Amino acid sequence: MDSPPRLRASRFVVAVAGSVALVLSAPFIGYVRAWIRSQFPGQFVRIVGGLIAVLGLAAIGIALARIRERRAVRYGAIAGALVCAVGYSAVSATGIPEVDVVQRFHFIEYGLITFLFYRAWRPLEDASIVVLPALAGLLVGTADEWLQWFIPNRVGELNDIFLNGIAIACGLVFSLGADPPVSFRRTPRPGSLQRIGAFAAAFVVALAMFFHAVHLGHDIDDEQIGVFKSRYSKERLGAMAAEKLEQWRTHPLPLVLQRVSREDQYMSEGVTHVQERNEQLAAGNVGGAWKENLILEKYYAPVLDTPSYVSRTGHRWSDGQRSDIMAKLPAAQAGSAASYVSAANPYPIYAWRPWRLWAVALALAVGILIAASALAGSGHES
Numbered sequence: 001m002d003s004p005p006r007l008r009a010s011r012f013v014v015a016v017a018g019s020v021a022l023v024l025s026a027p028f029i030g031y032v033r034a035w036i037r038s039q040f041p042g043q044f045v046r047i048v049g050g051l052i053a054v055l056g057l058a059a060i061g062i063a064l065a066r067i068r069e070r071r072a073v074r075y076g077a078i079a080g081a082l083v084c085a086v087g088y089s090a091v092s093a094t095g096i097p098e099v100d101v102v103q104r105f106h107f108i109e110y111g112l113i114t115f116l117f118y119r120a121w122r123p124l125e126d127a128s129i130v131v132l133p134a135l136a137g138l139l140v141g142t143a144d145e146w147l148q149w150f151i152p153n154r155v156g157e158l159n160d161i162f163l164n165g166i167a168i169a170c171g172l173v174f175s176l177g178a179d180p181p182v183s184f185r186r187t188p189r190p191g192s193l194q195r196i197g198a199f200a201a202a203f204v205v206a207l208a209m210f211f212h213a214v215h216l217g218h219d220i221d222d223e224q225i226g227v228f229k230s231r232y233s234k235e236r237l238g239a240m241a242a243e244k245l246e247q248w249r250t251h252p253l254p255l256v257l258q259r260v261s262r263e264d265q266y267m268s269e270g271v272t273h274v275q276e277r278n279e280q281l282a283a284g285n286v287g288g289a290w291k292e293n294l295i296l297e298k299y300y301a302p303v304l305d306t307p308s309y310v311s312r313t314g315h316r317w318s319d320g321q322r323s324d325i326m327a328k329l330p331a332a333q334a335g336s337a338a339s340y341v342s343a344a345n346p347y348p349i350y351a352w353r354p355w356r357l358w359a360v361a362l363a364l365a366v367g368i369l370i371a372a373s374a375l376a377g378s379g380h381e382s
Helices: 009-024 026-039 044-066 071-091 097-124 128-149 158-178 192-215 234-250 265-282 286-299 301-305 319-328 331-335 354-380
Strands: 218-222 226-230
Touching: 009 026, 009 097, 009 128, 026 044, 026 128, 044 071, 044 097, 044 158, 071 097, 071 158, 097 128, 097 158, 128 158, 128 192, 158 192, 192 354, 218 234, 218 286, 226 286, 234 265, 234 286, 234 301, 265 286, 265 301, 286 301, 286 319
Parallel strands: none
Antiparallel strands: 218 226
8 A cells, every 4th residue: 555645734824724714805805995095086897807807817827837748638738727717707707896806806715725724634645635625615615605694785695605616617627738737646635535524514514504694584464464474473573673673772873884794684674675765666667665674673673763773764665655655555455465475685585494404404514524524434435
């Protein structure tokens, strides 16, 4: 049996430090973006796009300068990674330049994190040099999105984690072209399957934690309004309305956005219904706007009446505005229990029982660990 490969601890330190820096930078990214916009009005897209170009060209230049052998395959891998990144950016473009350029910057971030983990595990020279960096990148992405969900004016959701996975895949292909292993073993080295199993199980548990925090909630069925989704039960919403009214009376909400702070999810839910109400009214759907306003009045009244960085005057309709809108409703619609389903949530909320989510997640994680251990014990590693 050949001697085990030497893994350099320093490379893992760099990869972990880069990952921690990426995750913890989430609260401060807003300040950086705001500073760029204030200092260079109208130039945000050009500046960030230029930074992406510089970093991308630098990475390509360094990678190409290292290629001395197996040129065709390595050039092909680097070209394939670039085509994948450019193609995905084009397909996923929203048409909003500032949003699109930020999404493209994620390719640089997660491509770099993937490369750092790849270099740390590359001496193993088996399939784990691809699988482990991918799982590590997904774990970092999950932590990043989870923290963003707790920060005002940032959004973290499940879909973004898997979008980061595209950047991770491109980063892996680029890494293989830029710094391929000297040789490659078809059978895993001793310990590789256990490492893969541990990271895969950790990712499953982390994903379940994220899903529980962000995407689990309740269907609120109100016979006077219709149905809307909330992270809180109907009873909890009622209790929170009273709690927030008292809390915000003694500790007012900030009138200026505090980016490095804990987002008030109750307020954020209320604001999404304010936005939906206003959009419905602007689109001429008076009935939908009326229903959204009823949701607000019944379940999020403190959001309507409390000044904040979103609105210094609150969000409640004046008596005259409310009466005018009510007059435009057909008499039958104004007092009916007609079915209405709110689409206010910016990300999906699923009315699942938490124990079911965790039963599946833990069973899957344990199954992965058992399978990895069994495969290693049956001679799949050598």
